[in-house]
Amino acid sequence: MFYGAGDFGFSMNNSIIGILFAIFLTDVVGLAPSLAAAAIFIGRSWDYINDPIIGNLSDRTRTRWGRRRPFLLFGLLPFALAFAALWWRPPITQPVLLAGYYALAYLLYDAAATFVYMPYYALTPDLTQDYDDRTTLTSYRMVFNILGGLVAFTLPLALIGVMRPENAGRVSWMGFLFGLLAALPLLLTFFGTRERNEYQEQKQPGLLESLRAAFKNRPFLYAAGVFLFTWTALEIVQGMLLYFLKYRLHMENDSDLISGAVFIAALAALPMWERLTRRWDKRKAYIAGMIYLSLMMVLLIAVQPGWGVNLVVVLAALIGIGVGAMHVIPWAMIPDSIELDELETGQRHEGMFYSLVLTLRKISQSIALPSMLLILDWNGFVSNASVQTPAALNAIGILTGLVPVGLLVVGIIFALLYPLSRERHSQLRDRLAKRHMLPTSTD
Numbered sequence: 198m199f200y201g202a203g204d205f206g207f208s209m210n211n212s213i214i215g216i217l218f219a220i221f222l223t224d225v226v227g228l229a230p231s232l233a234a235a236a237i238f239i240g241r242s243w244d245y246i247n248d249p250i251i252g253n254l255s256d257r258t259r260t261r262w263g264r265r266r267p268f269l270l271f272g273l274l275p276f277a278l279a280f281a282a283l284w285w286r287p288p289i290t291q292p293v294l295l296a297g298y299y300a301l302a303y304l305l306y307d308a309a310a311t312f313v314y315m316p317y318y319a320l321t322p323d324l325t326q327d328y329d330d331r332t333t334l335t336s337y338r339m340v341f342n343i344l345g346g347l348v349a350f351t352l353p354l355a356l357i358g359v360m361r362p363e364n365a366g367r368v369s370w371m372g373f374l375f376g377l378l379a380a381l382p383l384l385l386t387f388f389g390t391r392e393r394n395e396y397q398e399q400k401q402p403g404l405l406e407s408l409r410a411a412f413k414n415r416p417f418l419y420a421a422g423v424f425l426f427t428w429t430a431l432e433i434v435q436g437m438l439l440y441f442l443k444y445r446l447h448m449e450n451d452s453d454l455i456s457g458a459v460f461i462a463a464l465a466a467l468p469m470w471e472r473l474t475r476r477w478d479k480r481k482a483y484i485a486g487m488i489y490l491s492l493m494m495v496l497l498i499a500v501q502p503g504w505g506v507n508l509v510v511v512l513a514a515l516i517g518i519g520v521g522a523m524h525v526i527p528w529a530m531i532p533d534s535i536e537l538d539e540l541e542t543g544q545r546h547e548g549m550f551y552s553l554v555l556t557l558r559k560i561s562q563s564i565a566l567p568s569m570l571l572i573l574d575w576n577g578f579v580s581n582a583s584v585q586t587p588a589a590l591n592a593i594g595i596l597t598g599l600v601p602v603g604l605l606v607v608g609i610i611f612a613l614l615y616p617l618s619r620e621r622h623s624q625l626r627d628r629l630a631k632r633h634m635l636p637t638s639t640d
Contacts, residue, residue, distance in 0.1 A: 199389025200324060201337040203269065206379030207314045208345030210280050213353055213375060215435035216456075217360070218283065219570055220443075222299060223580040224360045225368055226286060230574035232296040234567030240303020241563030247311050248559065252552025253407055255316040263392035265316035265323065269383045272313035277380035279309040284372025286365040307559075313383060315555065319547040322532035323392045326626055329475055329619070335529040336471045341382075342524055343464045350456030359449060360439070361581065407549035410542050414550075415616065417534035421554045422611030423483065424527040429561040430601035430608070431523055434494075436566050437597040440573070444585050445593050451506045458510045462517025463524065470522045474529065478619050483526040483612045490519025491602045498598030527608075533617045536625040540632075569596055 222233035251268075258264045282302045289295045325334055353375065357367045411417060438456065443449040473482040493516045500509060531554060535547055573593070577586040585593075 201341045202382040203386035204338045205341040205345040205382045208342040209349045210379045212346045212349035230570040234570040236296040236299040238567040239300035243304045248552040248556040251311045251315045252549045265320045268316040269387045273380040273383045275309040277376040279306040280376035281373040284368050318551045322535045332474045332529040339524040347460035351453040419615040420530040425557045426604045426608035427527045430604035441597045455513045458513040459517040462514040463521040466518040466521035486522025487605045494598045498594045533622050
């Protein structure tokens with residue numbers, strides 16, 4: 198519970214950015230979609246370098262508090278302040294300079310966020326080595342993750358109202374409040390968890406050595422592919438959802454209700470997905486979940502404005518069941534490859550493994566989200582216009598539904614190639630136990 202609580206803030210802040218930042222830049226700040234795309238792309242590109250450096254640094258850190266936990270304690274305040282800076286509307290009138298401010302603010306936020314969440318994610322394999330217990334641990338974390346998403350989709354818009362220029366002050370207060378709210382749970386994780394002492398005693402791995410270990414680990418590469426395409430699909434849906442509700446369905450005032458239905462259903466579905474991973478395994482449960490979710494997403498883009506909000510809420514809840522699988526299973530697959538890494542190299546490179554996964558995700562985000570804005574711009578989108586062109590409406594529908602479905606199909610292909618079943622992972626653990634003279638998985 199203490200570990201899972203830390204993900205509340207990461208999920209909430211990342212979801213707020215995914216949901217609101219693009220529409221904040223276009224509909225509140227007044228940037229053209231192309232300038233907004235440039236600001237996001239520049240801000241996110243720093244993470245190509247930032248993530249592996251922090252991941253390797255956490256692998257090499259040795260303190261009386263452990264390898265990962267010190268980052269949470271000393272990084273939480275910069276994490277909160279950098280988030281608040283994203284939502285301030287500076288007194289700048291020149292659009293290019295304004296875009297430059299948000300690019301810089303995004304860069305600083307990503308650096309501060311990486312400093313705390315990279316070591317946080319790398320804690321997962323340090324807390325348990327059991328195949329199924331890692332799914333349970335991830336499920337607890339995802340309870341807080343989905344709660345953070347639920348808060349992100351409901352409370353900020355309740356405080357702001359609608360995303361229009363006259364509400365810029367409310368957006369700034371939202372950024373400050375939710376930056377602080379996101380940082381505080383990290384104290385629970387710092388004081389409520391302990392790392393395994395034996396990992397502190399292992400040799401400190403070098404940066405290039407860690408990179409080589411990651412790229413030689415075939416299960417890790419397939420798990421990273423599953424994670425990458427699944428979460429890229431989710432990011433695009435988050436980024437487009439308000440555009441879809443506001444301009445295609447004319448349901449902007451009901452967006453918190455519709456979004457809430459997604460996350461409440463996802464939260465309720467977590468125990469079901471955990472049971473399915475135990476009954477089948479992680480790969481089969483993921484494939485079933487993504488096929489189901491793809492069908493629901495195709496139904497979503499068929500929705501018409503006259504269908505009414507009640508039907509849309511029901512469909513949102515059905516989508517939320519699949520979103521629950523997106524949250525739990527890809528995260529639970531990654532730690533299992535670390536035992537193979539330790540068996541082959543004699544070292545553990547959790548920080549590097551997680552940093553590479555999230556770097557791939559951020560590379561895709563830095564391309565996908567700006568591309569989304571450029572596509573809207575090319576199709577004649579006009580912010581806050583009461584009527585959009587048919588081309589713009591079609592683009593919003595395709596980006597909300599068909600593009601994410603295509604990404605999920607690629608994720609399914611990677612899952613089919615993923616080789617670590619429960620049985621094989623148990624064999625890896627038993628071999629490591631014999632090496633370290635630890636209890637085996639059958640004891």
